[in-house]
Amino acid sequence: MNVRAVFIDMDGTLLTVSNNISRRNMEAINKLIDQGIMVFLATGRHYEVTAPYHKEIGLKTPMICLNGAAIHDGETGRMLQKNTVNVDEELFHHLTAENPCNVIIHTANGLYCKEINEEIDYWTKIGKIPPRYTGDLRQANYNDVLKYSVRTGVQNTELSSLFKKEAEVIDWNDGFEMVAPNVSKWSAIKNLLHAYQINPTEVVAIGDGPNDIEMLRQVGTGVAMGNAREEIKAVADFVTGHHENDGLAEFLERYLLTSKEPFAI
Helix, strand or coil: CECCEEEECHHHHHECCCCCECHHHHHHHHHHHHCCCEEEEECCCCHHHCHHHHHHHCCCCCEEEHHHCEEECCCCCCEEEECCCCCCHHHHHHHHHHCCCEEEEEECCEEEECCCCHHHHHHHHHHCCCCCEECCHHHCCCCCEEEEEEECCCCCHHHHHHHCCCCEEEEECCEEEEECCCCCHHHHHHHHHHHHCCCHHHEEEEECCHHHHHHHHHCCEEEECCCCCHHHHHHCCEECCCHHHCHHHHHHHHHHCCCCCCCEC
């Protein structure tokens, strides 16, 4: 089947460690678009820190944000879809208040965090919108939660496992994230494929993290970055180079940009 759409993760895939799009990645994506292949961003980031890169590339396609909890219109930024998550707030705040960690709560109206750090400073600089609240989150007044993010500095499956009946839990090396049950980048991709009448077999997805596993498994061609953990590489059809070495462009150039016609894998 011909490839009609490519879904690209951002951190560890599209972006360098300094949060830039390399010239080679940019050129490869632009050539892909020129061939008539649709390009989408699928990220764990919230809209405000996704949109500047979406604009830099010149994309018009919808953005999948917050691990599939939100889809935003590519031109207006309007939220086209949202999936809120509900957990035992009393238990959550009790546990996270006792543990040394930062907590970031992404809502439909902005983000709330336990403390400011380098990550939050970067988001504020890029997205131009500071957190709506910083401090003891038990005192914060928020609703419509799309994603919880807990940064413990180490993997903490003992803590994250307590919420697996209420939420979709994604374990990272430095903590965990939670979205609504059955929500993932893949669930959002399915909705967009239906809207654009694209078959999953006509899709390539490229990523490096545990939040990418489902989309890599389900699309026609899943591509893991060289910097991905072994369990992510294990579900992929291809493994490309490291994100610091333009692994994204390496795959696109080798397999999708070999002719003026969309490449059949």
